[in-house]
Amino acid sequence: xxxxxxxxxxxxxxxxxxxxxxxxxxxxxxxxxxxxxxxxxxxxxxxxxxxxxxxxxxxxxxxxxxxxxxxxxxxxxxxxxxxxxxxxxxxxxxxxxxxxxxxxxxxxxxxxxxxxxxxxxxxxxxxxxxxxxxxxxxxxxxxxxxxxxxxxxxxxxxxxxxxxxxxxxxxxxxxxxxxxxxxxxxxxxxxxxxxxxxxxxxxxxxxxxxxxxxxxxxxxxxxxxxxxxxxxxxxxxxxxxxxxxxxxxxxxxxxxxxxxxxxxxxxxxxxxxxxxxxxxxxxxxxxxxxxxxxxxxxxxxxxxxxxxxxxxxxxxxxxxxxxxxxxxxxxxxxxxxxxxxxxxxxxxxxxxxxxxxxxxxxxxxxxxxxxxxxxxxxxxxxxxxxxxxxxxxxxxxxxxxxxxxxxxxxxxxxxxxxxxxxxxxxxxxxxxxxxxxxxxxxxxxxxxxxxxxxxxxxxxxxxxxxxxxxxxxxxxxxxxxxxxxxxxxxxxxxxxxxxxxxxxxxxxxxxxxxxxxxxxxxxxxxxxxxxxxxxxxxxxxxxxxxxxxxxxxxxxxxxxxxxxxxxxxxxxxxxxxxxxxx
Amino acid sequence: xxxxxxxxxxxxxxxxxxxxxxxxxxxxxxxxxxxxxxxxxxxxxxxxxxxxxxxxxxxxxxxxxxxxxxxxxxxxxxxxxxxxxxxxxxxxxxxxxxxxxxx
Numbered sequence: 009x010x011x012x013x014x015x016x017x018x019x020x021x022x023x024x025x026x027x028x029x030x031x032x033x034x035x036x037x038x039x040x041x042x043x044x045x046x047x048x049x050x051x052x053x054x055x056x057x058x059x060x061x062x063x064x065x066x067x068x069x070x071x072x073x074x075x076x077x078x079x080x081x082x083x084x085x086x087x088x089x090x091x092x093x094x095x096x097x098x099x100x101x102x103x104x105x106x107x108x109x110x111x112x113x114x115x116x117x118x119x120x121x122x123x124x125x126x127x128x129x130x131x132x133x134x135x136x137x138x139x140x141x142x143x144x145x146x147x148x149x150x151x152x153x154x155x156x157x158x159x160x161x162x163x164x165x166x167x168x169x170x171x172x173x174x175x176x177x178x179x180x181x182x183x184x185x186x187x188x189x190x191x192x193x194x195x196x197x198x199x200x201x202x203x204x205x206x207x208x209x210x211x212x213x214x215x216x217x218x219x220x221x222x223x224x225x226x227x228x229x230x231x232x233x234x235x236x237x238x239x240x241x242x243x244x245x246x247x248x249x250x251x252x253x254x255x256x257x258x259x260x261x262x263x264x265x266x267x268x269x270x271x272x273x274x275x276x277x278x279x280x281x282x283x284x285x286x287x288x289x290x291x292x293x294x295x296x297x298x299x300x301x302x303x304x305x306x307x308x309x310x311x312x313x314x315x316x317x318x319x320x321x322x323x324x325x326x327x328x329x330x331x332x333x334x335x336x337x338x339x340x341x342x343x344x345x346x347x348x349x350x351x352x353x354x355x356x357x358x359x360x361x362x363x364x365x366x367x368x369x370x371x372x373x374x375x376x377x378x379x380x381x382x383x384x385x386x387x388x389x390x391x392x393x394x395x396x397x398x399x400x401x402x403x404x405x406x407x408x409x410x411x412x413x414x415x416x417x418x419x420x421x422x423x424x425x426x427x428x429x430x431x432x433x434x435x436x437x438x439x440x441x442x443x444x445x446x447x448x449x450x451x452x453x454x455x456x457x458x459x460x461x462x463x464x465x466x467x468x469x470x471x472x473x474x475x476x477x478x479x480x481x482x483x484x485x486x487x488x489x490x491x492x493x494x495x496x497x498x499x500x501x502x503x504x505x506x507x508x509x510x511x512x513x514x515x516x517x518x519x520x521x522x523x524x525x526x527x528x529x530x531x532x533x534x535x536x537x538x539x540x541x542x543x544x545x546x547x548x549x550x551x552x553x554x555x556x557x558x559x560x561x562x563x564x565x566x567x568x569x570x571x572x573x574x575x576x577x578x579x580x581x582x583x584x585x586x587x588x589x590x
Numbered sequence: 591x592x593x594x595x596x597x598x599x600x601x602x603x604x605x606x607x608x609x610x611x612x613x614x615x616x617x618x619x620x621x622x623x624x625x626x627x628x629x630x631x632x633x634x635x636x637x638x639x640x641x642x643x644x645x646x647x648x649x650x651x652x653x654x655x656x657x658x659x660x661x662x663x664x665x666x667x668x669x670x671x672x673x674x675x676x677x678x679x680x681x682x683x684x685x686x687x688x689x690x691x692x693x
Contacts, residue, residue, distance in 0.1 A: 566689035568623065572614040 009059075010066045014080045016053045017090050017129040021046055021097075025122035033115050040105045043118035047098035050125060054094040057087045061478045064199070065135045076196040081135035083478035088330060088471070089132025089262055092337045093255045096457075097125040100250040103345050103453040107246055107352055117157060121247065124150035128255045132262065136196045137186035144182060144227075147256045148175045154251065155243040164242035170546070171236040178226030178233075178260070181219040188216055198266065202481040205270035217271035220263055221281060228260025228314045231288040232542050237311055241303040241357075245348030248303060253310050253344050254337040261317040261333055265326050269481040272324070282322030286410055289315030291540060293420035297427060298533065301357045302347050305428050309383065310340055312421065316398055319414060325401035327472050327484050332394035334471070338464050339382035339391055342457035346376035349450050350432060359431040366433040371451055373433050375458040382461045384425040385418055385509055393465040396496050399505055418505055419512030426516045468492050599640035606633030620676060620683045624669040631662045 024046025031039045065079035082090075101121060108117060127146035134140045149172075156168030190196050192212065193204050205213060224230070229237035240252050251257075264281060271277045289312045296308035313336045320329035349372045350365060351357055366373040382391030395418065402411040469488045476484040487495075496502050563574075606629055613626030635655050642651020677683050 568685040568688075569615055569618070572611070576611050576615070 013053055013056045014067055014082050018126045020050045021122040021126035025119040028118040029115050036114050039114045043101050047101040050094040051098040054090045057082050063478045063480055078139045079135035080133045084475035086132040090129035093125055093128035096254040096341045097250055099453040100246040102449050104246045105449040106447040107348055120150050120154050135198055138196045141183050141186055145179050151251050151256055154247040155240045157244055167239035167242045171240050174233055174236040175226050178223035181223035185216045185219045202270050214274045217274045217277045224260030224263045228257050229311050230284050231291055234311050235543050238304045238307045241307050249341045249344035253340040258333050264321045278322050282319055285315045285319030285322055286413055289417045293417055296424040300360050302359050303357055306343055320398045323402055323406040326482050328397040328401045332398055335390035335394040338460040339379045343379040345453055346372050362432045363435045375454040378458045378461050380425050380429045384422040389461050390465040396502055400499055400501055403501055415508055419508040422509040422512030423516045426513045596644055603633045603637035618684050618686055620673040628666055
């Protein structure tokens, strides 16, 4: 049973991806239904995984001496990632029925999304580092191909290439780490590594630890490797909601949480993780307050929230981090899908041209507002509980100044959330007309996600028990819903945090006065808007590559004789090297 | 240096290699290039046979050489057939005029 569930979680979407591809773009209705059926079936299959979690591999595929055994382990961390990938994935697919309606290349679109869902479930469930790397790279490829889905748009193509280049850094870090671990412990199994890690040499362990941190930073778009995520917003919006908000960007946090017991003792590792999270949370939140593109603003907020999760891992709060990951996946998917509905209805992503949409799109407005509640961390939404949990953990375990910064970050979050909300749904009517306020398939996805935002925090108890039961090396603290609520209501921190959140919102509301009082120099705002100049090295790399290729173009003359000359020259060099005995 | 028969064979192979390379470098005619390739392959054959002789495994190298001769014939035939087609369709055998790459 367990074997079937685990394998179907990965194989089902992949079979679906081939099926959609084979349908042909002439039968778009068939493609919509095949994709939805396979996606929803995967979602159900991943929920069935909850019935029998295990801490040892249930699927073992022996691959010989070098590759070791490829294993799939449905433990708590893996199951939660698979569930997020397939459930949010199926909702994104359902949403796409309306959003991608009439697109001429649906086959490619659905095939890639289903391929991604399978790979993401696999990434969570794999127990062997080599298999994990394999799935990790597939998700990067799908992300690239879907960002560049509109391949006649140069911005989309360059965004896709950028995402691919940056996340490849991460992939290389992961592969090198896996190979080092294999050469020292003789096994690719994550469980074996976590068991033997304390016995390994500390220098070696810190090399692997920081390599994995780099991998996580690239994948989770953490400062300073975050620049690919805002550019990835050229992807169709359901893809953004699925890959660049709910699932793939979580892989970095997942990696850190998964290997936390091994690197916990490494000197400076926890501090570095914490600081990476802190920097990303604050700087990205600042950028979100300056962005006028609704998707880019949400993308910066994703980076900032991922920063919170990484910070939580850095202070050892694995459960708080994973709980926020779950909450964030649900509410950010809701916000992005809501933004997608708005973008489809208005035909623009510029929030300055929107406004007063609450009357024209009441349903989307209501669901979006629930999402905003969760993002800002207001009570009853899942984001409130998970963020309070992280902050409280930070107060107890982490350094105080970092905690205070994160608290200020919560205020910033409220600021930009209110800004996005008012610019889109309140105020003066924009110049654009609403064409089509949310067709039924969109409404279904939005309604389910909104219900999820209001209810997923109820799973806190079951979730913590699941993690504690199936992760032998992590020290997860088990909680019950009542004690969680009790803890949060009784903690004075909750009220302080709420005060900060209200203050952040008020700052936006009375922004004219605030701006007058604290004159922010134009240079500072420009610096923030330009993304702190992080893009400069990246563009330099791209420019150098392009220049070099232009210079080398003369070598491609197509002259046969010239090519032969090149071949003989290379032969001569090789011969001299051989004779010199190098 | 004593000129044994083996050494003479190796020097011959190197000379053939040089001639073939030189032919490929300087000739512009497709047919001539095919001929130059043939010379190159012959040098490889000679080197192989001599190596077999030197290590006293002449049977192995002879059978390998036979295989290479068969493959080499096919290469020559296809090369010449391509040249004929190029001449018919484009009207020239000069490789300098066959280059289509712009840059």
